Amino acid sequence: MTLTDIGAAQVMQAVEEFDRLGRRAFLERYGFGPSRTYRLVVDGRSYDSKAIVGAAHGHLPGQRPLKPSEFSGGLDHAVRLLTDLGFRVERSSAVEADAGADRLVERIAKLRVASTVGGPRLYQPITLLWAVGRALRGEPRMLSWGETATALRGLLGRHGLRGERPRPDYPVLALHRAGLWSLEGHTGEVPSAHGDAALHQWFSEQRPEGGLAAPVHALVAGSGQARVAVVGAIVERFFDGLDEVPLLEEVGLYEDSVADDPVHDGDAGPVDPVAAAAQYEKWCALVDRREARDGVRYRERTVRDPLRSGPARRAVLIRCGDRCENPECPGQPDDRTDRGLPLLEVDHVVELAAGGRDHPSQMVALCPNCHAVKTRGRSRDRLREILLEVALERHRRGPLPS
Structure with missing residues (x-):
């Protein structure tokens, strides 16, 4: 098997088959997933570059289509073949944006949280959803500690369905350690999310400003697609067996606009x-x-x-x-x-x-x-x-x- 045997004629046969079947059926027929980064562009329409190359190999005399595991779709293989044959291949900016959302969802899945018999504690998810709702409405990323504490105490008191205390210092410090929350305007090292009186004293003395980390805020503020993925990931991981709707309604994430771009x-x-x-x-x-x-x-x-x-x-x-x-x-x-x-x-x-x-x-x-x-x-x-x-x-x- 060699990709260099594939010519422009076989690529165009695969493109015509793609058009005839439709993208979803074409990918299912040949066992490929959507292209993550590169797209073949023919007459203004885009095609999954790796899947096209795999199918094109099957149009060679006596040959079968290639499986995804048999070659790479990157610059050194499928992309190089297509560009050498004179085709245009573009890197998708939308796919790059998706990658940021995927990474954020992975980080949410790996958050370390305390557990109860009923499930994980809701300190961090409540704080994240509140901040995402603020980003959706275009509100400032950073807030004073007094404003943050007041808002989170109320939310934790109303929606802490697994016995969460109205202590906003816990989730803020935990999310800061996870790289999802910024704290500014303080001196010295930020403490870990353990203890009680010492944490209360640190926030009382330092009064830091805080909010979502800048890259996270930019992502959920600017992409409806990323916002829905993040909210869905939080709900699926933390709210199993609970009714999350009252919380989503209060923080402004239970409207169709949650999916809209600004x-x-x-x-x-x-x-x-x-x-x-x-x-x-x-x-x-x-x-x-x-x-x-x-x-x-x-x-x-x-x-x-x-x-x-x-x-x-x-x-x-x-x-x-x-x-x-x-x-x-x-x-x-x-x-x-x-x-x-x-x-x-x-x-x-x-x-x-x-x-x-x-x-x-x-x-x-x-x-x-x-x-x-x-x-x-x-x-x-x-x-x-x-x-x-x-x-x-x-x-x-x-x-x-x-």
Whole structure:
């Protein structure tokens, strides 16, 4: 087996197969996961570079497709082959951002926390969720110790469901040791999160300012995708058997906006096709994980679960390519929102209360006219049947170019 036997013709055969099957089915057929860093770009559309090379080998006379374990997708193998053949390969900035979120989720999974018979203590997760909520609202990263202590005492008192005392010094020091929290304006070494009177005295004397570490704050403030992943990881690890919703509501993380990126002038415009597929896969993975969890717990709340509905809505908006997904749409309005975004509404084809799924495979982006027809038009039953097929087919195919 040698990659150098593969030519441009075999690569294009694999690309055509990718287009015919759709990304998800193509990757499943050949056993590849999504590309983590590099994407092949052909005619403005992006493809998973390593999977394309593996499939292309199977188009050589008498050869079989290569398995992911048989070669590397990096610069010295798949990427070099494609660039030597004259193809364009790009590094995805969205994938790089995802890597930061993945690393943060890993750090949350490794946090050292005290345990009770019922499960892990909630000091650190309550503090993290409070800080993430502040980042979502664009509030300052650093706060005085007095403001921090007041806010956390109240939250720990109301939501410390495993016997947590209203002691904000414990979680702040533990998160500082874990590299997730900054403390500034103090002298000398920061103590460890052990003891009682000594900790209280240190904070009373030093009165440090504190908040999420700058890179962590920038990530959860600037990326809805990272924010949902982090909140989901905290909930899944620490709140098993508990009702986390009252806490999420109080800190402002139980709204669909938890998945939104911040609004900036000039944000509108087409999604980078190299990044769109990676973003769509990531949003769907978050939805799938939350759906698997809710299949056992809190089933009555699936009609309103922003940790699923927010990502699902974002995925559909990426997938639609700024166009109404009703194939019979007579023409969506040319006007746009104040951000310059198309006038589209994400809708569940089958209402959740009627047994529908809060998942991109059963959701569509509709212009206001088509949304009205689907909701209350005489032809709504026929249109819903069409839209169910469209949603599933679009989900399998992935994002359209804008």
